[in-house]
Amino acid sequence: MKPSELEKWLGTEESLSAGQHEGGGESTGHSSGRHVLGILRTRKDDLSDADYRHMRKVVGYVRRHLAQRPSGDVRDTRRRHSLKNWGHDPLAGGGDA
Numbered sequence: 001m002k003p004s005e006l007e008k009w010l011g012t013e014e015s016l017s018a019g020q021h022e023g024g025g026e027s028t029g030h031s032s033g034r035h036v037l038g039i040l041r042t043r044k045d046d047l048s049d050a051d052y053r054h055m056r057k058v059v060g061y062v063r064r065h066l067a068q069r070p071s072g073d074v075r076d077t078r079r080r081h082s083l084k085n086w087g088h089d090p091l092a093g094g095g096d097a
Contacts, residue, residue, distance in 0.1 A: 001087050003040040009084050018081035029085030036087035062088045
């Protein structure tokens with residue numbers, strides 16, 4: 001997702017309600033999305049080791065969840081909302097993964 005798309009998404013009710021909410025606070029995915037947004041807006045030369053670790057974590061999460069695609073229409077599902085929180089819209093580009 002583009003930074004502007006991710007930022008807009010993270011402000012929606014769907015984004016805030018998706019994912020696991022530990023202790024009633026912000027979900028892990030929503031927090032990750034805010035970190036991803038910061039990474040996307042940072043020059044490559046200015047990325048930290050923690051940013052690179054987070055990017056690897058995001059790639060792993062997205063790969064695992066794309067491999068577990070349910071059957072049927074996935075447009076308005078908690079799974080898609082969770083993936084978008086992590087910065088990946090599985091339907092972007094016309095796909096249906």
